[in-house]
Amino acid sequence: MASLLVGVLTAWLGVAQAQVPDYIIQLNAAPLKARAAASAPHSVAVPAAKPVVAPAPRARPRIGVLLPLGSARLGEAAEVVRQGIEAAAAVDDKADVVVVAADEDNVAARYQTALADGVNVVIGPLTRPAIAAVAPLVKVPTLALNALDRGMPANPKLYSLALVVEGEAQQMAGMMYDDGRRNPLLVASQDALSARLRKAFAERWQALAGKSPRVVELAGADQATLSAAAAQGDAVFLAVDDSEAAGVKQALPADLPVYATSQLNSRHPPAALNNVRLIDMPWFLLPQHEAVRRYPRPEGALTMQTERLYALGIDAYRLAVLLANPKASPAALRLDGVTGDLQLGRDRQFTRQLPLAVLGAGGLQ
Incomplete structure (x- = not known):
C-alpha cells in the first residue's frame, strides 16, 4: 500500500509541476542560459518555480467500541467480540481503536463521552436495550451488533451487523426454492430458537411459493409420523438443534434432500447427519478463502458459537473502517466478510x- 501511495504521489507531483508557468524553461535552464549569454549582452531573468505543496495526509480514523465487558451475563461474549475487533485492527492497521466498557445503565453517557473524545465511528452496543438507549444520540456512523427494532426511529447513521437466525432461515428458503423444491416439510420443536427459525422460513416460503410449508411438530410426532409426512414432500428443512436433528434424519428417506442452518454445524457432527445441506459463515466453511486466511484464529479454545462472535468482531472493524470514509456511499457498501458476503x-x-456445505463422513464437503 505504501509503494502504491508513493507512486500516486509521485505522479501527482509530476502533473502539478507541469502546470507551473515556465516548467519547460526550468527543466532546461542550463543550456538556455548558455545560448542566451552568447547571443545577447544581458541575461534573461527566469521566474523561480513556485513550491509544490503536497496535500496533507488525512488523520487516521478513531473507532470507539462500546461493549458490556463488565457484565456478568454478557461479559464473556463481549470480550470475544473485542478480541476479534483488535485482531482485525492489528492486521489491517487502518484506524485507532478505543475500547469503552459500557453496560445498559451507562451506555448513553459513555456514547456521548466517546463522541466528545472525537471518535469518527462507533462499534456497538451489543444488546437491543443498549441500542435503543443510544439511538437518539447517534451523530456519527454507529454499527450496532444486534438487530434494530422495527419501531425504532430511522437514523441514517445507525447501522446493524448481527448474527440473527432469521436471516439464515430466509436464505435457506430461497436456496431450496432455487433448487426446485416446491413441497418442503418443516420440522420444528417447541423452543424459542426453533420458533424463530420456523416463522422466518415460513414467511419467506410464503412470499416465494405463494403457500405455507407443511409443518411437523417434534413434540407430537414419532418416527412413523415423520416418515409419512416426509413422503408427501420433496425436501425437509430442520428448524431444530443438533441433539434433535439426528433422530429426525434417521426417520427420513435416505434420498430426500435435507437442509438446515448453521446450528447443525459442529466440530464433530454425528454420522446420522451425513448429507445434510447447511449454510454457515465463511470463517468455518471456507478456511482457505483470502479474506478468512488474512486474520488469525482466536488464541484460546472456543466453542463454535462463541467463535462466531470473534468473527463478528473482525467484520465489525472492517465495516467501521469503510464507514469512517466521509466520501463513501453507505448504500453501496459491500464487504467480502468472514461472517458472510455483507x-x-x-x-x-x-x-x-x-x-453452502454438505455434512459428510470426512467433515464438511
Whole structure:
C-alpha cells in the first residue's frame, strides 16, 4: 500500500509541476542560459518555480467500541467480540481503536463521552436495550451488533451487523426454492430458537411459493409420523438443534434432500447427519478463502458459537473502517466478510449471504 501511495504521489507531483508557468524553461535552464549569454549582452531573468505543496495526509480514523465487558451475563461474549475487533485492527492497521466498557445503565453517557473524545465511528452496543438507549444520540456512523427494532426511529447513521437466525432461515428458503423444491416439510420443536427459525422460513416460503410449508411438530410426532409426512414432500428443512436433528434424519428417506442452518454445524457432527445441506459463515466453511486466511484464529479454545462472535468482531472493524470514509456511499457498501458476503439493506441492516456445505463422513464437503 505504501509503494502504491508513493507512486500516486509521485505522479501527482509530476502533473502539478507541469502546470507551473515556465516548467519547460526550468527543466532546461542550463543550456538556455548558455545560448542566451552568447547571443545577447544581458541575461534573461527566469521566474523561480513556485513550491509544490503536497496535500496533507488525512488523520487516521478513531473507532470507539462500546461493549458490556463488565457484565456478568454478557461479559464473556463481549470480550470475544473485542478480541476479534483488535485482531482485525492489528492486521489491517487502518484506524485507532478505543475500547469503552459500557453496560445498559451507562451506555448513553459513555456514547456521548466517546463522541466528545472525537471518535469518527462507533462499534456497538451489543444488546437491543443498549441500542435503543443510544439511538437518539447517534451523530456519527454507529454499527450496532444486534438487530434494530422495527419501531425504532430511522437514523441514517445507525447501522446493524448481527448474527440473527432469521436471516439464515430466509436464505435457506430461497436456496431450496432455487433448487426446485416446491413441497418442503418443516420440522420444528417447541423452543424459542426453533420458533424463530420456523416463522422466518415460513414467511419467506410464503412470499416465494405463494403457500405455507407443511409443518411437523417434534413434540407430537414419532418416527412413523415423520416418515409419512416426509413422503408427501420433496425436501425437509430442520428448524431444530443438533441433539434433535439426528433422530429426525434417521426417520427420513435416505434420498430426500435435507437442509438446515448453521446450528447443525459442529466440530464433530454425528454420522446420522451425513448429507445434510447447511449454510454457515465463511470463517468455518471456507478456511482457505483470502479474506478468512488474512486474520488469525482466536488464541484460546472456543466453542463454535462463541467463535462466531470473534468473527463478528473482525467484520465489525472492517465495516467501521469503510464507514469512517466521509466520501463513501453507505448504500453501496459491500464487504467480502468472514461472517458472510455483507451488503447493506434498505433498513440499514447488513445482510449476510452465506456459503453452502454438505455434512459428510470426512467433515464438511
